[in-house]
Amino acid sequence: MNSRLIPRKDGVNLFLVESQKKDHQESILFIHGYPDTHKSWTKQLDYFSEKYHVAAFDIRGAGKSTPPIDRSGYRIEYLIEDVDHVITELVGKDEKIHLVGHDWGAIILWSYISNPEREARVKSFSAVSCPHPMMFFKNVFGKFFTLQPTKMYEALHQVVKSYYIFLFQIPFLPELLWENFGGQLWKFLMQNSGLSENDPMLDLTPEEIKTHTINCINLYREAMQSGIHPLPRTPIQTPVALFIPEEDLALTPELYDETESFVRNLKTFRIQANHWVHRERPDWFNHNLESFLNYTK
Numbered sequence: 001m002n003s004r005l006i007p008r009k010d011g012v013n014l015f016l017v018e019s020q021k022k023d024h025q026e027s028i029l030f031i032h033g034y035p036d037t038h039k040s041w042t043k044q045l046d047y048f049s050e051k052y053h054v055a056a057f058d059i060r061g062a063g064k065s066t067p068p069i070d071r072s073g074y075r076i077e078y079l080i081e082d083v084d085h086v087i088t089e090l091v092g093k094d095e096k097i098h099l100v101g102h103d104w105g106a107i108i109l110w111s112y113i114s115n116p117e118r119e120a121r122v123k124s125f126s127a128v129s130c131p132h133p134m135m136f137f138k139n140v141f142g143k144f145f146t147l148q149p150t151k152m153y154e155a156l157h158q159v160v161k162s163y164y165i166f167l168f169q170i171p172f173l174p175e176l177l178w179e180n181f182g183g184q185l186w187k188f189l190m191q192n193s194g195l196s197e198n199d200p201m202l203d204l205t206p207e208e209i210k211t212h213t214i215n216c217i218n219l220y221r222e223a224m225q226s227g228i229h230p231l232p233r234t235p236i237q238t239p240v241a242l243f244i245p246e247e248d249l250a251l252t253p254e255l256y257d258e259t260e261s262f263v264r265n266l267k268t269f270r271i272q273a274n275h276w277v278h279r280e281r282p283d284w285f286n287h288n289l290e291s292f293l294n295y296t297k
Contacts, residue, residue: 001045005064006057006089010073014082015064017045018055018090026098026123027091028293030056031083033103033129034219035189035212037063040102040201043282044289052098052293055090059105061215074218075226079108080118087121096123098293102278103250104219106130107228113240114232124296126241126289129248129275131255132262133228139255154254161250168220175214182209192249194274201279231262239265241292243285245277246270267292 002020005013017038021027028048030041038056048054060074060082061067068074083099091097099122101109106127113119114132131139140162143155168174177185186209190202204212240263246253253270260266269288271281278285 001049006086008060008082008085010068010078011066012060012068012073012082013066014057014060014086016055016057016086016089019045019049019053021053025051025053026293027053027055027095028098028100029083029087029090030054031059031099031101031105031108032056032062033101033105033107034062034216036103037212039063040276040279041100042200044100044278044286047282047286048290053090055086057086059108059216061218063211067215071218071221072226074216074222076108076111076223076229080112080115083108083112084118084121096121098122098124098126098296100126100128100289101130102128103130103275104216107133107223111229113236113238114229116232116234119236119238122238124239124241124293126243126292128243128278128285129245129251131242131251131259132231133223134231135257135259136255137228139257154252158252158255161252164250165220165224168217169224174217178210178213178217182206182213186213192274193276194245194247194249194280195276196280199279201276235262235264237264239267239292239296241267241269241289243277243288244268244270245273245275245280247272248275250275267295 001017003017006016007013032040037058041056045054058065087097099109110132113122113125140155140158143151244256273281
């Protein structure tokens, strides 16, 4: 894998890794979530690099990418522009690309392909452990107002799982917790993540834990305080795959309900696994992602 920094106009430098592109290879861009870096995708980069030009980058503030100068630099508009710029760096302005996002990476990419002009640059999109962000709010808050006990319970269950989103709105406290108790918090998170005992994510150094966690808390603050992108005005035409781990520690399976209402070409893959399904069950994930990519050809 080759690596380089991609400068952005607001002073942020994005750290990118990519394989050497061979003639006629299609390209796949993988984008990680929170708390994560591009290293989340090692098992996919290794697997797909034989047949595809593969790349992954650290989103602004994570890993080896530099943070913006203030919190406003985490607004979704900047994150979308980062993706657009990286795509151009990888394939130019005319070639299409496959996009794969996990968690926050998928939030960014849902917003990206909801714009028809940007969608035109995308050959396929795979969302891992992440519904469209507007469907999250619709399926949580909308179900509360149905006054139907079953649906209200589903909504309450998700609110409990989302406690950390509300915690992250408190100034300074989340940063203080990660700074002073990062090792213990990381161990607790990983023990409940479904990852195998020998997964390298379980053995991060204190400094690596900080690069995975602290800066990108601001993603949640900006999302809650500046808003998120609405559902697309016209249905998404690009082929979309949903990878739904039904034992997700952060998200309930019901959040994906009605995705087909705004995605014309949808494939869904479900499995009894946890949030980092692409690391917990890499063989299953890689096989199904590969079959989906072949389907789009």
